[in-house]
Amino acid sequence: MSISTIYDNTNLINVNGEDRFKTIANTSKMLVEQGTIELWFNAESYGRGGTALLSSNRNGEIEGADQFLLQVNRSGQLSANFRGADGSRSSITSGSPATGTWNHVALSFDGTSTQLYLNGALIAERDRSSFDFTNMLGDFIIGSRDANGKHALNGDIKGVRISNEVLSAEDIAGTYQEGVNPTQNHGDMGNDTHTDALHDDMSDGSHTDAEHGNMGDGGYTHALHDDMSDGTHTDAEHDRFKTIANTPEVLVEQGTIELWFNAESYGRGGTALLSSNRNGETEGADQFLLQVNRRGRLSANFRGADGSRSSITSGSPATGTWNHVALSFDGTSTQLYLNGALIAERDRSSFDFTNMLGDFIIGSRDANGKHALNGDIKGV
Numbered sequence: 001m002s003i004s005t006i007y008d009n010t011n012l013i014n015v016n017g018e019d020r021f022k023t024i025a026n027t028s029k030m031l032v033e034q035g036t037i038e039l040w041f042n043a044e045s046y047g048r049g050g051t052a053l054l055s056s057n058r059n060g061e062i063e064g065a066d067q068f069l070l071q072v073n074r075s076g077q078l079s080a081n082f083r084g085a086d087g088s089r090s091s092i093t094s095g096s097p098a099t100g101t102w103n104h105v106a107l108s109f110d111g112t113s114t115q116l117y118l119n120g121a122l123i124a125e126r127d128r129s130s131f132d133f134t135n136m137l138g139d140f141i142i143g144s145r146d147a148n149g150k151h152a153l154n155g156d157i158k159g160v161r162i163s164n165e166v167l168s169a170e171d172i173a174g175t176y177q178e179g180v181n182p183t184q185n186h187g188d189m190g191n192d193t194h195t196d197a198l199h200d201d202m203s204d205g206s207h208t209d210a211e212h213g214n215m216g217d218g219g220y221t222h223a224l225h226d227d228m229s230d231g232t233h234t235d236a237e238h239d240r241f242k243t244i245a246n247t248p249e250v251l252v253e254q255g256t257i258e259l260w261f262n263a264e265s266y267g268r269g270g271t272a273l274l275s276s277n278r279n280g281e282t283e284g285a286d287q288f289l290l291q292v293n294r295r296g297r298l299s300a301n302f303r304g305a306d307g308s309r310s311s312i313t314s315g316s317p318a319t320g321t322w323n324h325v326a327l328s329f330d331g332t333s334t335q336l337y338l339n340g341a342l343i344a345e346r347d348r349s350s351f352d353f354t355n356m357l358g359d360f361i362i363g364s365r366d367a368n369g370k371h372a373l374n375g376d377i378k379g380v
Contacts, residue, residue, distance in 0.1 A: 023139050023147065032133050034110040036167040037070065039142075040180040042102045043155035050074045051153050052145040053105065054160065057138030059146050065137035069145065070107060072097055076316075078118055080107050082131045090131060092116045094124035096296070098318040101339040102180050104159075106172045107131070115169075119321040120176030122169055250360075252353050254330040257290065259362075262322045263375035270294045271373050272365040273325065274380065277358030279366050285357035289365065290327060292317055298338055300327050302351045310351060312336045314344035324379075327351070 041053055052058075054070040067083040079093040095118040097103040106117040109131040116124040142160055145151040158180055261273055272278075274290040287303040299313040315338040317323040326337040329351040336344040362380055365371040 023141050031136065032164045034166050035133065035162065035164045036106060036108040036172075037162050038104070038106045038167075038172070038175065039070075039160040040102050040104050040158045041097075041153065041155060042157075043072070043097070043099050043153060045099055045154050046072050046076060047151055047154070048074060050145075050151050052141075052143065052151045053153060053157065054140060054142055055145050056136050056140045061146075062138045064135075066132070066135045067138075068131070068133075068136060068140075070105070071145070071151070078105060078116065078123070080114070080116060080131070084132075085135060090114070090126070092124050092126050094118075095320055096316070096318055098316045098323070098338065099155075100315045100343045101341050103318070104176045104180070106167065106175070108166045108172075109133075110166045117169070117172045119318065120173040121321050123320055250353060251356060255353065256326060256328040258324070258326045258379065259290075259377055260322050260324050260379040261317075261373065261375060261377045263292070263317070263319050263373055265319055265374050266292050266296055267371055267374070268294060270365075270371050272361075272363065272371045273373060273377065274360060274362055275365050276356050276360045281366075282358040284355075286352070286355045287358075288351070288353075288356060288360075290325070291365070291371070298325065298336065298343070300334070300336060300351070304352075305355060310334070310346070312344050312346050314338075319375075329353075 037054065039053060043051060051072045052069060053072070054068075056068040057065045058067050058069050060067060064085050066085055067081075069079075069081045071079055071081070073079045073093065076096050077093050078095045078097055079091060082088075082090045092107075092114050094116060097105070097118060104117075104119050106115075108115045108117075111132065113125065113127045114131055115122055140162075141147060143153040143157050257274065259273060263271060271292045272289060273292070274288075276288040277285045278287050278289050280287065284305050286305055287301075289299075289301045291299055291301070293299045293313065296316050297313050298315045298317055299311065302310045312327075312334050314336060317325075317338060324337075324339050326335075328335045328337075331352065332347070334346045334351055335342055361367060363373040363377050
């Protein structure tokens with residue numbers, strides 16, 4: 001059988017939880033024993049009953065045809081489900097795609113095994129059972145569970161591609177590296193190039209310009225601390241976090257904090273990415289914590305020695321893949337970015353590092369390893 005792309009939709013589809021999903025009329029070319037399904041999606045939020053990305057005959061409208069559903073399930077996990085007309089079932093579930101940012105999903109199947117990828121990384125594999133589209137006679141629906149808009153995506157989908165080739169892990173990682181370039185300003189990721197999460201390759205040390213979505217030559221002005229060496233692997237068991245000794249140069253009224261991190265999992269009490277004096281070890285100094293909180297949300301918290309407080313929270317970074325975080329502050333406002341997208345902004349209050357006298361700790365809440373990251377950090 002010759003290798004070919006059966007379906008390739010490069011247009012951006014805005015679903016927004018309404019009846020704006022798109023139907024792909026099935027053809028005989030789609031009845032394949034092996035192949036790969038790929039798509040990009042950016043969800044503003046997930047529904048309580050799950051959020052459909054791609055489906056076929058899910059309610060059994062076509063008698064004698066198999067059923068398929070690619071979704072983020074009610075638990076927030078990426079899941080692909082197959083139900084044969086003969087009663088057979090197969091499913092594969094893993095990973096937690098973040099909201100408010102673009103995610104790349106790929107599902108490959110060859111008749112004996114199935115692989116599920118999220119943002120360039122293989123996150124699940126099943127060897128004993130596989131999907132089979134030879135009896136997938138129904139139309140495919142992008143962004144909804146059925147033609148009535150059930151469990152429709154609240155967000156955007158782009159780059160839906162179905163082929164009869166089982167793409168390699170390198171091919172899928174390469175697609176993720178190329179990034180997505182929507183044709184609208186909404187959710188625009190410009191020419192973003194993502195890091196190959198499969199190989200944890202951060203060697204080029206490129207920072208994302210969170211304002212312009214540029215991964216090119218745009219460097220930041222006057223980096224007070226720039227750790228792009230070999231990365232820091234932190235885990236709660238071995239206390240492998242890293243301390244940055246504070247200097248007068250860090251005592252600034254305005255600036256930007258950036259880092260990349262790849263978490264294997266998040267702790268129940270939260271997961272610290274960067275902190276300073278969080279337990280008040282340095283008397284009279286302000287406190288700071290950048291973390292993924294206990295609810296899985298990206299959060300930055302400031303507590304002044306004078307009792308003032310400021311915080312900004314939004315977005316849900318995925319586990320098992322590299323995420324880029326940036327926090328900018330200018331004395332009057334604060335902006336929080338996740339993977340190149342502005343996800344939250346506060347105008348009335350701001351962070352201020354002029355009294356941040358304690359050392360900074362990468363990957364832990366304090367020097368005792370409290371709420372330490374289970375994963376890797378680079379590019380602080």
